[in-house]
Amino acid sequence: xxxxxxxxxxxxxxxxxxxxxxxxxxxxxxxxxxxxxxxxxxxxxxxxxxxxxxxxxxxxxxxxxxxxxxxxxxxxxxxxxxxxxxxxxxxxxxxxxxxxxxxxxxxxxxxxxxxxxxxxxxxxxxxxxxxxxxxxxxxxxxxxxxxxxxxxxxxxxxxxxxxxxxxxxxxxxxxxxxxxxxxxxxxxxxxxxxxxxxxxxxxxxxxxxxxxxxxxxxxxxxxxxxxxxxxxxxxxxxxxxxxxxxxxxxxxxxxxxxxxxxxxxxxxxxxxxxxxxxxxxxxxxxxxxxxxxxxxxxxxxxxxxxxxxxxxxxxxxxxxxx
Ligand code: SF4
Numbered sequence: 001x002x003x004x005x006x007x008x009x010x011x012x013x014x015x016x017x018x019x020x021x022x023x024x025x026x027x028x029x030x031x032x033x034x035x036x037x038x039x040x041x042x043x044x045x046x047x048x049x050x051x052x053x054x055x056x057x058x059x060x061x062x063x064x065x066x067x068x069x070x071x072x073x074x075x076x077x078x079x080x081x082x083x084x085x086x087x088x089x090x091x092x093x094x095x096x097x098x099x100x101x102x103x104x105x106x107x108x109x110x111x112x113x114x115x116x117x118x119x120x121x122x123x124x125x126x127x128x129x130x131x132x133x134x135x136x137x138x139x140x141x142x143x144x145x146x147x148x149x150x151x152x153x154x155x156x157x158x159x160x161x162x163x164x165x166x167x168x169x170x171x172x173x174x175x176x177x178x179x180x181x182x183x184x185x186x187x188x189x190x191x192x193x194x195x196x197x198x199x200x201x202x203x204x205x206x207x208x209x210x211x212x213x214x215x216x217x218x219x220x221x222x223x224x225x226x227x228x229x230x231x232x233x234x235x236x237x238x239x240x241x242x243x244x245x246x247x248x249x250x251x252x253x254x255x256x257x258x259x260x261x262x263x264x265x266x267x268x269x270x271x272x273x274x275x276x277x278x279x280x281x282x283x284x285x286x287x288x289x290x291x292x293x294x295x296x297x298x299x300x301x302x303x304x305x306x307x308x309x310x311x312x313x314x315x316x317x318x319x320x321x322x
Contacts, residue, residue, distance in 0.1 A: 179212070252269040
């Protein structure tokens with residue numbers, strides 16, 4: 001990737017694959033995904049349900065074991081670490097889940113929930129733990145009076161704040177945010193996104209932000225990667241991707257975002273055709289069955305992700321490096 005020697009790369013993912021054995025063959029959930037991510041930046045990963053974006057996040061963190069590929073975190077290949085080494089590293093790499101309610105223990109109060117990772121990672125002094133819990137509650141905007149409340153007594157936004165406080169407990173360097181605002185009302189979404197951005201500014205945390213909603217990721221991400229059926233089909237700085245999407249699938253996704261200006265003549269691109277099965281997919285462009293530009297080459301050769309402009313990567317036979 002361009003100018004990489006000058007960049008402070010925190011995460012380097014190379015040829016990551018996750019296949020699942022299913023009836024009829026292998027489901028290629030993540031298929032040869034490679035990218036780098038700079039320290040303190042946010043990479044948004046977007047795509048429809050089933051495109052492999054959440055599986056990518058979990059395979060990077062080894063919450064599920066990748067089928068193959070390497071994940072370098074600060075230069076160390078974490079795909080080769082033992083369980084014990086991985087347990088120690090978990091302080092630095094964290095996840096925030098989509099549904100805060102199901103990821104919280106209903107029998108634990110707010111303070112017990114936030115205290116748990118501190119106990120797990122060996123903070124033995126109770127007074128220190130409690131002070132850290134108070135500090136974390138303040139960081140995520142949870143009032144002290146909620147310390148003894150249970151998850152069912154709180155709204156979705158507050159529950160997600162608990163999830164964020166837990167993820168922050170051990171001062172991580174990197175967090176995978178898996179659809180963290182999808183289950184929340186729009187007004188609460190903005191509050192949580194602002195909170196996460198503030199925390200990033202203060203603590204220099206690096207995020208992968210996974211979402212099906214391009215409009216959410218636009219103002220939040222430095223770079224955006226678009227996935228389609230397990231493959232990364234486009235990756236670019238957020239502004240470039242919104243101004244000049246190059247892959248036919250990205251163009252269709254962007255055309256579906258409502259524009260507030262009633263005079264705007266943006267036309268929605270409706271995708272037709274069957275979605276290719278991710279089980280034993282053919283050696284072809286996986287978008288060919290829905291792409292209006294598909295040629296014979298697209299149906300028998302898989303396009304590689306190539307850099308067609310500085311920092312703008314696309315996997316499409318129509319595009320070549322300028
Ligand atoms: Fe469409 Fe062919 Fe490009 Fe695939 S490779 S997106 S089928 S033009």
